[in-house]
Amino acid sequence: MVGLKVLDRKLLRNLRGMAGQGLAIALVIAGGISLFLLMAGMTGSLSETRRTYYERYAFADIWAPVVRAPESLRADIRAIDGVRALETRVRDAALLDMPGMIEPATAEVISLPDHRAPRVNDVHLSEGRLPDPGHRSEVVVLDAFARAHSLAPGDEISATLRGRRVELEVVGVALSPEHVYAIAPGQLVPDDRLFAVLWMSRDALAHATDQDGAFNEAVIRLMPGASEDAVIDTLDRLLAPYGAPGAYGRDLQFSDVFLSSELNQLVTMSRILPPIFLFVAAFLVNVVISRIIAVEREQIGLLKAFGYSDLDVLTHYLKLVGVIGLVGLLLGSGLGIALGRWMAAQYAQYFHFPFLIFRADPTTFLLGALITLIAVLGGAAMAARSAFRLRPAVAMVPAPPADYSRAIGASISKLRLIDPQSRMVLRQLFRFPWRGGLTLLGVAASIMLLVSTLFFLDSMQVMIDTHFYQANRYDVAVSLVEPRERRAFHELARVPGALTAEPYRHVPVRLRHGPREETIALIGVPRDAMLSRTLNAENEPVEAPPGGLVLSADLAADLDVELGEQVEVETTQGRRMVRQLPVSAIITSYIGSVAQMELRALNRLLEEGAVVSGAYLVVDPAQNLALFEELKAAPGVAGVALHSLAAENFKAILDQSLGWSIFVYVLFSGMIALGVIYNSVRITFAERARELASLRVLGFKRGEVAYVLLGEIALLTLLALPVGCLGGIGLAFYLSEAMASDVYRLPFVIHISTFAAAIGVVVVIAIGSGLIVRRQIDRLNLVEVLKTRE
């Protein structure tokens, strides 16, 4: 230690003496910093990646689907004020029969302009080349799908497009900004095997779908500052005669909605979690430094008497916490980066970018360091003030015994019922209410985080159960290329393995109520439908008078409409008509929005006779092979949504990545409890070693002595349990509100087992900390402690 100043040597010894506590604090700091880096870094990486990707590949601002519009309309669209770039294209659905997979894969087929790159929604070729307009069978395949099926340029794919079997040849593999989050219809989480995007030359696709000289979707990029709403309005008017269900912006573009909701979640969590950790760290630093200063009171007086300045003394203690802060910062940075990389890899499984690297930029690091500094120094400065103020003459005299006479708890001495040990516990609490209160809050914060984290699992479980097993109880939804008469349904009901079947009708509509307008598919289902049920929040079936509209609560809220009120329904395809319908029921839906009505009433409304768009099927899984063989070959079938598989995929994601994230959060929340409780018992032990030794000398047994010490933290922990659970309920409610999106809503449900688990974690930590200190009580050297003056 040559070269070190004496004070620095003392600092090192101090640190060695409090290694356990210092580490516990450093861990809490590390928890806060790593979460901050993880979330801030991930938010930054994700939004920056998205921004450059969208920019470089000219991601659209507006999508305007139609049934069929003449190419000559281009000029009119191009002329709309605010349109920067326009691309017209053909977009259709196909079913793919992939070797080695029983289920049909669903494909979205999109045209690419001939002989040039798209001006809007360009693709990023990762392999091969673009289709040659001269060869109508050439396609480029979505990267994730190609990887899932080991497809490479030169491979062949059989597809059913518009009911016609076509053989396609893969010439390239690509990613696109429209398909960052790419999922098959009916799925919620990506299953790369099930969903493909195929890009074909405009000429080839138009030919295959009878769109020669026409388009069925316009995609538009806006000028900076242009009004999206205004452009959409103009577009809708312009395209109305061509069967336009309504143009929409990025807020309804599926992939972007998912990406945005993920970013929103990250931002929400990053506002809540790191600050809690850093507040707790500040508190712990304060408590520990206060304690050290109390112990070193006379040393401080001595140093000052020797001529060390107040500032020297202050800096000495700040250096001490500086070291703890630095350890926390370093640990947290390492952990944050490791977690960030892991999380980026998780994201890369679900969000497909040509590039996604987790990168916390220097500003994020600086900000993290700054926050640590503020938390740690803030906590220390409050404590060090007293050392700063201490006059040498005062410091040299031992501190008088703490005065308990004026504490509120003194009156408890009148209560003869309470034994002296319990009285010591209570008075200790009342004497230092701030410290006790903050300890309580620290433990409660840990429980709160545990409850609100585990709430996600409860909530998602209810979401899955309601959506997949209570409301929509089919395994497969089969959609027809065009609405067909009821006979088509009876054919579907007879496919191999079909146990139960229910028809449905699907009509794109615009719903209006006052100034509000929503675009949605109105679904007609039979009365007393068993496979697609309408439920209230208690999962009970909702009886709706026929002829009215059944809306999900989120949709009703968006339209600002209440039960019994009239809504204007405008159909946008086929025969266009406008009707007023009453809202006959409002139901609960956690995933997507629902607009339903009775099938026959809908058909009457549309004046099209008894037609269906498809069927929901419950199938015998043993016969899947035959079933899907038949569906893949059936000419009238446009799509097959694999509902039960979606449920399985969703559950798998809960178990895997979400399960892991939650494990990490639980670990971090536990770190708070550990930091607070362990430090608290250690400090109480240090402060009261003398009292405890006296009790031992008086003949108290070790257990009785431990009670005096641990009773306090036990009581605080006990009080913190309900506070933490209430806080957890509040935070969970806030999160369920803050994270709701058009895609899904988190039901506000917390199981008893969640509270039990949260309480269990904290109680185990409390008992563990208690046992460590209990061992120290057992080893307490009575003679040593008592022969010294405090």
Next chain:
Amino acid sequence: MSSSPQSCFETRGLTKVYGEGDAAVHALRGVDLQIPEGELVVLLGPSGSGKSTLLNILGGLDSASGGSFRFRGEELSEANTSRLTHYRRNHVGFVFQFYNLMPSLTAEENVDLVTEIAPDPMPSLEALDLVGLAERSHHFPAQLSGGEQQRVAIARAIAKRPDVLLCDEPTGALDSATGIRVLRALLDANERTGSTTVIITHNAGVADMADRVLFFRDGDLHEERRNAQRVPPESLTW
């Protein structure tokens, strides 16, 4: 010659070694002594001579490295922790130089701590009365002077009617007037409860109030003296 009373403490070849090898400190080097029941004994000797070490062993706070130590004929040198806790709880009262009161308990409650676990205690207020502090029973340690705190500590030690009362420099931190009050309290306790009392002190004058004076030097009993007559604390030359 009166018949010799039954001995309360008896040690044979009692040794205590701290540390080992070169660093070993021989705090006690084979102490043989006998302390009769009910006597007031003063232990004198230079600093580091092993007085506290002996007292701690007699009080069951520490165990010896070798030799034998009997309390009323019962061998305690090999006793385990819970046996020693039991011994302290039922037989021993301690007074230290630093009073070691519970700051969160009033004077009376500090005494209650003991009366609640002792088999045959006196009422807490009676013990406080013995040390002249009955009026201050509701005061917290922070509200008492050093001498008063020490007297509360004595009240706490005697309230259980201990068989032995062990005091390690009880007046060490006090001025002479206060010290005399404290010694008076110890003497009264010895006379009223009949506890065998051992007092360590630096102050040779205090020896005159004892029945027996033990002089310690270099970890052993150097000299033993019997006083024909006990001088009351108030008449001691300080």
